Amino acid sequence: MSAENTTEKPAENTTEPVELDDETLAATVVDSETARQVTETLAGVEPKVGVAKPDPILRATGVQRRFGGMTAVDVDHLEVQRGAITALIGPNGAGKTTFFNLLTGFDKPNQGTWEFEGKQIARTSAAKLARSGMVRTFQLTKALSRLTVLQNMLLAAPDNPGENLFGALFRPLWSGVEKRNTEKALEILERFNLAQKKDDFAGSLSGGQRKLLEMARALMTDPAMIMLDEPMAGVNPALVQSLLGHIQALRDDGMTVLFVEHDMHAVRHISDWVVVMAEGRIVAEGPPTSVMQDQAVVDAYLGAHHDTDLGDDSLLDPAVLARLEAEEEKR
Amino acid sequence: MDELSRILIQALGQLIAPATAAYALAAIGLNLHFGYTGLLNIGQAGFMLMGAYGFAIATIEGAPFWLAFLVSAGAGALLALLLGIPTLKLRGDYLAIVTISAAEIIRFAGRSTLWADYTGGASGLAGSTYKGPFQALSPLPDGRTTIGPLEYLNNGSDSWWTRIFAWSVVLVAVLLVWLITRSPWGRVLKGIREDEDAVRALGKNVFAYKMQALVLGGVAGSLAGLLFVLPISVAPDNMGRTLTFFVWTVMLLGGAATLFGPVLGAMLFFFVYMLLRTGMRAGLADVMPAQNVEHLAGLMVGVALMCIVIFRPQGILGNKKELAFDVR
Numbered sequence: 001m002s003a004e005n006t007t008e009k010p011a012e013n014t015t016e017p018v019e020l021d022d023e024t025l026a027a028t029v030v031d032s033e034t035a036r037q038v039t040e041t042l043a044g045v046e047p048k049v050g051v052a053k054p055d056p057i058l059r060a061t062g063v064q065r066r067f068g069g070m071t072a073v074d075v076d077h078l079e080v081q082r083g084a085i086t087a088l089i090g091p092n093g094a095g096k097t098t099f100f101n102l103l104t105g106f107d108k109p110n111q112g113t114w115e116f117e118g119k120q121i122a123r124t125s126a127a128k129l130a131r132s133g134m135v136r137t138f139q140l141t142k143a144l145s146r147l148t149v150l151q152n153m154l155l156a157a158p159d160n161p162g163e164n165l166f167g168a169l170f171r172p173l174w175s176g177v178e179k180r181n182t183e184k185a186l187e188i189l190e191r192f193n194l195a196q197k198k199d200d201f202a203g204s205l206s207g208g209q210r211k212l213l214e215m216a217r218a219l220m221t222d223p224a225m226i227m228l229d230e231p232m233a234g235v236n237p238a239l240v241q242s243l244l245g246h247i248q249a250l251r252d253d254g255m256t257v258l259f260v261e262h263d264m265h266a267v268r269h270i271s272d273w274v275v276v277m278a279e280g281r282i283v284a285e286g287p288p289t290s291v292m293q294d295q296a297v298v299d300a301y302l303g304a305h306h307d308t309d310l311g312d313d314s315l316l317d318p319a320v321l322a323r324l325e326a327e328e329e330k331r
Numbered sequence: 332m333d334e335l336s337r338i339l340i341q342a343l344g345q346l347i348a349p350a351t352a353a354y355a356l357a358a359i360g361l362n363l364h365f366g367y368t369g370l371l372n373i374g375q376a377g378f379m380l381m382g383a384y385g386f387a388i389a390t391i392e393g394a395p396f397w398l399a400f401l402v403s404a405g406a407g408a409l410l411a412l413l414l415g416i417p418t419l420k421l422r423g424d425y426l427a428i429v430t431i432s433a434a435e436i437i438r439f440a441g442r443s444t445l446w447a448d449y450t451g452g453a454s455g456l457a458g459s460t461y462k463g464p465f466q467a468l469s470p471l472p473d474g475r476t477t478i479g480p481l482e483y484l485n486n487g488s489d490s491w492w493t494r495i496f497a498w499s500v501v502l503v504a505v506l507l508v509w510l511i512t513r514s515p516w517g518r519v520l521k522g523i524r525e526d527e528d529a530v531r532a533l534g535k536n537v538f539a540y541k542m543q544a545l546v547l548g549g550v551a552g553s554l555a556g557l558l559f560v561l562p563i564s565v566a567p568d569n570m571g572r573t574l575t576f577f578v579w580t581v582m583l584l585g586g587a588a589t590l591f592g593p594v595l596g597a598m599l600f601f602f603v604y605m606l607l608r609t610g611m612r613a614g615l616a617d618v619m620p621a622q623n624v625e626h627l628a629g630l631m632v633g634v635a636l637m638c639i640v641i642f643r644p645q646g647i648l649g650n651k652k653e654l655a656f657d658v659r
Contacts, residue, residue, distance in 0.1 A: 089623030106528070142529035144522050155522045156533045160515045163535070165543050168514035169507075178515065221534060 382553025407553025
């Protein structure tokens, strides 16, 4: 590509890592009627791995995905409560995204079954799943660069007769639908502060705006369940706050949200239920406050010696090292 | 002075030549593949050869013109299905490999003596064997007509009738492409070009859309093959890799993913190409033999293709803004 192509390159991934203190995050929490109801319902659920939920929208059983000799995902049982925000957290390499890809039809499992709204979907194609109401976003944002923001939105609208090759030839067949979709798209873009950008190419948006566009686009499909793969990754702190607000708004509009994240702080404040994965398995689940104190979670996340300063000179002392190693043996 | 005007008139004639129409139509098909959908088809000559054989053999076997026309279109559609079913689920590069090999396979199959009763082997099919029904359709009176500096027979191989027919087909194709690419269907194609996983995640059957685009572009390619052989003959070695790369040059010159790009590209390309060849033949007559001039002109086409891709990847009609950011 020629040299001038680099001139308008959006400043992506140049933002600082997300560093928000708890107070700011707590301030983003919406105290809605729905939030209280969901918290109340889930309060009665015992916080243990594989527990049954009162009204599950998604149930997965015995899901395994192996790459060669390595088992990336090995989930015995998981239920996701309808209308709640469920966070799937875990350290890097825990298998979150792989599990996510399996659930959304972007990868095939070695074994396992799962159902969405009571229907078996284990080997359904990704497109069909999306049409049945389960829509996803991607960790590496997939904005359709050479389409405008509005075209991105309209593309996502379901059941457009103009998307059929023969229907496409006759404008009257689809112009009405197109007009209604445009109104709906503009309304959603307004909510996500992207309305002024509607005629810009999506490729010219910043990294954070692309995340917003992807979420807005997913909403165009009228999903029952929305799956967000690391929505906060590479987004600057100011935008994280508004993203968290949007995620809660989705729940308050009656959608089920399942999102993957590895930053625990952000998760704690907005999720109604937290599922923790480590080394392909689910090691804990429960309401955010109790799960964060779970020993298995702390260990999985930080290692058993997270309070040991690795820059500490005393580590050079063989006696101290021997003690730490002995502790590790006993675990 | 006489020499110069002869060269210019010859180049002007290329603007409306039947072969130019054939290239324009082939590039329209390729534009559906690459420009709108992002499918890498490096074997458009294969589709053209299928269309040419389909038309010629059907006519020789006694089919009326319009039936032979449909056979030609069907041959392209069939090839698209055959190539698309195994490869469209794979990454884009595989389609590229498969199309270029398929085009060569078709050419070699045509040349082989195995089916020489139908294909005529390496020498191909003489024009007189299949042009009859087409030329009989002409509504024009016999004789010659002169428009401006251009003078051709009304009927026959290199005639006004062939030109009118060829450009009418191109016009209809442009109209159809305009209708389908301004529609939501066209928007899905462009979405697939940008990122097919994203489109899949929004509930579209990506495979079906890619297949539709491949078949439509393939049919355009095979009908381009029909137009290509109308004024000449079916000769498999005329329709090899060079043809494919000329079609690519035409499309990229005009501008991928633009409506009139392929037509403008074809006209401009052949105008300049003819100007170069006849000009150099006259100007360099003392320095090099005519044979070498042909090679030199071919070499310059290659350099031109590289220069377009490097310095003006959006072509003449393309939108510079679309390339202002990295596509991948």
